[in-house]
Amino acid sequence: MPNTRSTNRLKPSLFRVIDITYRLFWFFRTYYVCPRYFLDVLFSRLHDFGFRGCTSVEQSLIGGCAHLLNFSGSDTLSAAYYAQFHLNGGLPVATSIPATEHSVMTAYVSEIEAIRAVIDRFGTGVFACVMDSYDYVAALEKILPVVAQQKLAKGGFMVLRPDSGDPADMVLMGLRAAEKVFGTELNSKGFKVLKGCSVIQGDGVSYSVICSLLTLIQDAGFSAENVAFGMGGGLLQKVHRDTLSFATKLSYVKYANGDVKQVMKIPQTDKAKISMPGELDVYRDEQSRPTTFPRDQPPPTESPSLLQVVYDHGPLPNYTWDTFAQIRARANREWAAAPTHHNAISTLLQQKTATVLDGLRKGLVECNAENR
Amino acid sequence: MPNTRSTNRLKPSLFRVIDITYRLFWFFRTYYVCPRYFLDVLFSRLHDFGFRGCTSVEQSLIGGCAHLLNFSGSDTLSAAYYAQFHLNGGLPVATSIPATEHSVMTAYVSEIEAIRAVIDRFGTGVFACVMDSYDYVAALEKILPVVAQQKLAKGGFMVLRPDSGDPADMVLMGLRAAEKVFGTELNSKGFKVLKGCSVIQGDGVSYSVICSLLTLIQDAGFSAENVAFGMGGGLLQKVHRDTLSFATKLSYVKYANGDVKQVMKIPQTDKAKISMPGELDVYRDEQSRPTTFPRDQPPPTESPSLLQVVYDHGPLPNYTWDTFAQIRARANREWAAAPTHHNAISTLLQQKTATVLDGLRKGLVECNAENR
Structure with missing residues (x-):
């Protein structure tokens, strides 16, 4: 049972934190090189292409919903459906656009x-077209100029999608080809913005790839x-x-006879695995940052506990869950207010940990001496 | 729908292949340094500790069942239950032993x-004890000698579990401490076997860690x-x-007008992504190895197709699925007979691929010329 609970709780927590690293990175990056309005489209900058790679539909749903807390773009239909109809009262959560793939x-x-068929059918809106089925360079240099008039006549927005090769090379090649065909204009920060066209990189993307790509794009004079x-x-x-x-x-035991023990795991061979002792609680500290404190000492501020019981030998009866939109709004608010660096373990808890650690070590030494 | 099918099919295929690399490695490794009887315990050498790390219960079940095709040891209860009661008519598939963890x-x-409590309760059988809650070295050097008499009196088999630090150091340290306390005897290959004791490494394990650890163990004179x-x-x-x-x-299209096309994805920027053209089939080749052939040419041997339709716009009615035990037996038989290296793409298919590739490229060049 503890394992089952850990399993079901794991992924959303991970995702929320990892997603936000991307989100924050985008925020700071774009703050300096893009006009303010770009922040509004930030939500669509990291699109979920992950459905077909998932182990199971349940995984796609859990991870896909977590992603949707921080971004709006998703092709993971299971998550989009679940978030909308099971968590948000039918109100849409995810967005996507018509897009081709290799089949x-x-x-x-x-x-x-x-x-030509894609432009004909979807060319009045935003649509994406994968460009590397046969030869990416030929598609950019020979096909794109030929279909340009048809695309312009339709009036929509074309997203070019490379899908193989070195991401940096492919994206820059796409930007330059599109500039040649459709032209650019400068934004208020002095960076080039393609007219009615953009590039989506959806192959080999990771946090570090995003970082280095954005630097390269900026260096080439293009807006993010x-x-x-x-x-x-x-x-x-x-x-x-x-x-x-x-x-x-485990951090705390109350034995049948009423005795209590502050429990710690203290592996000497990996200090990163040392755990926190005693009952814990989360309050806002003096600067309003969520921080972990020992529960057996008075809270440092007027802040009430941020922990809520939602499951106790079963889901709580009459507990009202937030909608997806409410959680998303709270996540946005909290992350926007969060500092980039913060030790979420309070000084009080660090001091208590040191004290319990000393006591346990002393006890262990005595115990070893006794048993020799 | 294609994505859903791909998702559900992905993990078992991956697992089966990856598990078998471990299995084969163990096989060849142990063939040279262990007596023949060890091959019988091979099935228990890679234990599934993965439940709590899974994204979802469904993932644990799919991956855990795939692992159980090649190994018998599992603490992933979801998979053990599903394999036994849903896939194998109630007959047990997985095994495990009493084991402690840090809580x-x-x-x-x-x-x-x-x-002492663990030995008292489980000491007559095989049981595992995590040894690094506080200080792995102290547990081996100070506690193990003290509890040795109690363990010997119970008559069972004790498995020591380090769980932090460098896997190679921790395992060798465990083997040497156990040798000092319980002694060893030589097997028929001249390697030391601990008396009533062993070590399980369950932290930071990967294919490369297993490889290097087995080499170190052998170099230290211990049997795998x-x-x-x-x-x-x-x-x-x-x-x-x-x-x-x-x-x-996609490999083959039949248009509404009856025309057909051998379809290939041929990204110039990543040749590893080139796909196979036309309808495909799998037959045994002259050396009985499962191999992919073009379906539009006669099979090379008497071998019937190894592909079976099990889903066609829904599961086939009246199709009888194999039990888990039948699949496990077939997997064992097939892998034991499989060569270590085999190009599963037949020469016939390689030739056809080259021909279709040429045709497509010629067509693309003509098409580009037309449109300039």
Whole structure:
């Protein structure tokens, strides 16, 4: 049972934290190189491409919903459906656009015929087209100029999608080809914005790839808003229990005779695995940052406990769960207010940990001496 | 729908192949350094510790069942239950032993009291004890000698479990401490086997860790049978779609007018992503190895197709699924007979691929020329 609970609780926690690292990165990055309005489209910059790589539909749903707390773009239909109809009273949570992939492209007699069909059908809105079915360079240099008039006549927004090769090369190649065909204008920060076109990189994307790509794009004079990212395996699969060393540990025992013990795991061979002793609680500290404190000492501020009991030998009767929109709004508010660095273990708890640690070590030495 | 099917099919395929790499490694490794009888205990050498790290119960069940095709040891109760009661008519599939973890150990007033309680309760059989709650070295050097008489009096088999620090150091330290306390005897290959004791490494285990650890153990004069491995994240979580570049691709189109097209994805920027053209089939080749052939050419041997339709717009009515035991037996038989290296793409299919590739490229060049 503890394992089952740990299992079901694990992924959303991980995702929320990992997603937000991307989100924050985007925020700070774009703050300096893009006009203010770009912050509004931040939500669509990291798209969930992860469904087909998932172990199971349940995994896609859990991870996909966690992603949707911080971003709006998702092709993981299971999560989009669940978030909308089971968690948000039917109100839409996720967005996406018409997009091609290789089966569609290669099913046509030729690539140019496939692209013409896509523009014909979806060209009045935002649509994405995978460009590497046969030869990415040829698609950019030979096909794109030929279909440009048709695309312009339709009036929509075309997203070019490379899907193989070095991400940095492919994205820059796409930006430059699109600039040549459709042109750019400068935004208020002096960076180039493509006219009616952008690039989405959805292959081999990771946190470090996003970081280095944004630097390269900026160095090439393009605004970050020209590029979005799609993540598949990296978003829903390459995240595991070790990613943030997530673990649930025993911290406090009340024996049948009424005695209590502050429990700690203290492996000498890996100090990162040392756990916290005693009953714990989470309050806001003096600067309003959520922080873990020992429960047996008075709270440091007027802040009430941030922990809530929602499950006690079963779900609580009459407990009203927040809607997805409420959780998303709270996550946005909290993360926006959160500092970039904060030790969430309070000084009080650090002091108590040191004291309990000393006591336990003394006890262990005595115990070893006794038994020799 | 294609994505849903791909998702549900992915993990078992991956697991089966990855598990078998471990299995084969063990096989060859142990063949040279252990007596023949060790092959019988091979099935218990890689234990599934992965439940608590899983994204969802469904993932634990799918990955855990796949692992059980090749090994018998599992603490993933969801998979053990499902394999036994839903796939094998109630007949047991998985095995495990009584084992402690840190909550149990640290809940006692002292570590030695915890170990005494474990021996008292489970000491007549095989049981495992985690040894690093406070100080692994002290547990081996101070506690183990003190509890040795109690353990010997009970007559069972004690498995020592380090759980932090460098796996190689921890395992060798465990083997040497156990040798000092319980002694060893030489097996028929001249390697030391601990008396009534062994070590299980269940932290930071990966394929490369297993390889290097087995080499070190052998170099230190110990038989591989003294050590088992437990895998958590590495077994059920650090396996994803990119692990074996698993993908499902369109290969053949029959248009409404009756025309057909051999379809290939041919990204110039990543040749590893080139897909196979046309309808495909799997037959045994001249050396009885399962191999992929083009379906539009006569089979190379008398071998019937190894592909079976089990789902066609829904599960086939009246299809009888094999039991878990039948699948496990077939997997064992097939893997035992499989060569270590085999190109599963037949020469016939390689030739056809080259021909279709040429045709497509020629078509693309003509098409580009037309459109300039």
